[in-house]
Amino acid sequence: MEKFDVNVYGDTYPLRADTRDAVEKAAGEVDQRMRRFAQQAPSFEPLRLAVLSAVALAEEKLQLEDALAELQRKIEGLNAFVGDNLE
Numbered sequence: 001m002e003k004f005d006v007n008v009y010g011d012t013y014p015l016r017a018d019t020r021d022a023v024e025k026a027a028g029e030v031d032q033r034m035r036r037f038a039q040q041a042p043s044f045e046p047l048r049l050a051v052l053s054a055v056a057l058a059e060e061k062l063q064l065e066d067a068l069a070e071l072q073r074k075i076e077g078l079n080a081f082v083g084d085n086l087e
Contacts, residue, residue: 001016001017001018002016002017002018002020003015003016004017004020004023004024006023006024006027007027007031008027008030008031008034008050009030009031009034009035009038009046009049009050011046013027029057030050030053030054030057033052033053033056033057034046034049034050034052034053037049037052037053
């Protein structure tokens with residue numbers, strides 16, 4: 001596990017992770033979202049911006065999980081169709 005720092009919304013956070021690139025990319029995404037929310041609501045404090053960003057990212061994750069599950073169901077159906085028609 002590697003130890004490194006990431007910068008989010010002007011603050012530096014020491015982290016440990018196996019995949020530095022993925023964590024740095026995730027931190028960059030959080031930073032971008034916080035900055036977008038700050039443009040829309042400049043009076044919001046960083047904690048509130050962070051929570052809004054976390055909720056937005058969690059919502060997006062759930063939508064992607066639903067889409068992935070739907071694709072997996074379709075693939076299973078296609079595999080069953082192909083299996084039935086090869087016999």
